[in-house]
Amino acid sequence: MASHELSGLIRYLGQDDWGASFDEVLDQHLGPALDAAEVSFDDLKEILGPDVAMTLWGCAFEDFLTQEWDGGSNFVDAYLKRRGWKEGPRNSAYMRALKTSVMSLYEVSDIVPGKSLMARDLLRNGEPVLVQEGTATRTLKPWDRIAARIVSSDGKMILAGGLLAYSAAACEDLAESFYKALRKRRGKSAFPKVDTQTLRELAPAFTLTWLFRTLETMARQMEGAPQFLFNSDGDELLFHEIRYPLAKGVTQKAIAAVLDAVSALRPESRRFWNWLENHQGPKKAFRPQGRAKQGLSLTSEMDDGATVLGTLELKGRQLLVGVNSRERAARGQALLAEVLGGLVGTPLTQIMTPGQTMAERESRADPESDREALGLSPEDEARLVGEVMERHYRQVLDEAVPALGDVTPRQAARTAAGRENLVAWLKSLENNAARVGDGQRGMAAYDFTWMWHELGITKLRK
Numbered sequence: 001m002a003s004h005e006l007s008g009l010i011r012y013l014g015q016d017d018w019g020a021s022f023d024e025v026l027d028q029h030l031g032p033a034l035d036a037a038e039v040s041f042d043d044l045k046e047i048l049g050p051d052v053a054m055t056l057w058g059c060a061f062e063d064f065l066t067q068e069w070d071g072g073s074n075f076v077d078a079y080l081k082r083r084g085w086k087e088g089p090r091n092s093a094y095m096r097a098l099k100t101s102v103m104s105l106y107e108v109s110d111i112v113p114g115k116s117l118m119a120r121d122l123l124r125n126g127e128p129v130l131v132q133e134g135t136a137t138r139t140l141k142p143w144d145r146i147a148a149r150i151v152s153s154d155g156k157m158i159l160a161g162g163l164l165a166y167s168a169a170a171c172e173d174l175a176e177s178f179y180k181a182l183r184k185r186r187g188k189s190a191f192p193k194v195d196t197q198t199l200r201e202l203a204p205a206f207t208l209t210w211l212f213r214t215l216e217t218m219a220r221q222m223e224g225a226p227q228f229l230f231n232s233d234g235d236e237l238l239f240h241e242i243r244y245p246l247a248k249g250v251t252q253k254a255i256a257a258v259l260d261a262v263s264a265l266r267p268e269s270r271r272f273w274n275w276l277e278n279h280q281g282p283k284k285a286f287r288p289q290g291r292a293k294q295g296l297s298l299t300s301e302m303d304d305g306a307t308v309l310g311t312l313e314l315k316g317r318q319l320l321v322g323v324n325s326r327e328r329a330a331r332g333q334a335l336l337a338e339v340l341g342g343l344v345g346t347p348l349t350q351i352m353t354p355g356q357t358m359a360e361r362e363s364r365a366d367p368e369s370d371r372e373a374l375g376l377s378p379e380d381e382a383r384l385v386g387e388v389m390e391r392h393y394r395q396v397l398d399e400a401v402p403a404l405g406d407v408t409p410r411q412a413a414r415t416a417a418g419r420e421n422l423v424a425w426l427k428s429l430e431n432n433a434a435r436v437g438d439g440q441r442g443m444a445a446y447d448f449t450w451m452w453h454e455l456g457i458t459k460l461r462k
Contacts, residue, residue, distance in 0.1 A: 029060035059162035235325035
């Protein structure tokens, strides 16, 4: 969506009674979840971050663009009739494409970072379609599932702006919600088959399901936390990793030149900066207030005593920003918007609690240090990990697997129902391996293709 401008369309919400109509749609998408959590939309910006909150707003807005109101009037038609001359043919065509778009749940594969992916509709079935996409493809992994709208633009299929990454648990919630809405008994299929018109009517379910699951997960994590953790500003710890894609034609050198000129950023290398608090006068000691009195305060400082607010790192075609609270995330994004402007694209944000962060670090251990201690190159590590994984999975082919109904993969391959479970299991193996991150490149690079061939289900790998 970054290549299409919708600001004029959004401003037009203030005309006539369109704003009130949109508020109805926004309430359908967010209202029940906000009421259950006893929070407002503004609170949501604080809880999930402004970018995530605006993505949810965008999901509701794109749904609003598809709807007809009194007398069959449509917001896109009304806007283009009065202001279309300002937009030009490209933007106008994109708006009309959004008007007829439908949100669905897609499984992604064949990802080419920064360029494209294949998307298979899990609710309407059909063959995967090629989607041109530059931002999400840098963070998505094979077999991830996303709720999104795919529209035609300039002869290519692209993703609209309202994109939600769905976890396995959220997918289960969505399937259950759809089965209930359609009044169908849940059978062997993970998802019911849904026609396009019904999908259009059920659009709020995608946003609500994602938001309910996300808020519930965060609430459980907070309930299980032994004590509150705060940073030196008194902000509750919530780790944010914000990934900015570099704009087309922009080099790391150009970004580095801008960042080097920012007084609050202290370079550690050509590609890494510490974001420091810019104090005027004597540094004030942090005095905990409210809930912070009951928790621990964690502070990161440089050797000279300067407080570290976050870090920035150039990695490939991305600028990675790491901060430890919602408040610092908002401050950091405001700072970068001011100094970088159009040099970077729309960021994607991953939010993790302290508990999640510790669990992830424990699962990763320190593979870089282990590899260096053993004197292994990345290529040697990948080869050794690959050999271990292949021995393991060749043995697993003849062992009972709970996810397959306690039959072996070879046995599962003999029946239609077994093959369906087998496909889901293999995709889960691939997705989990791809998600271990850069710290375990050997596992992330492992190729499971041979298992599909061995089990005779290669044609089902789509």
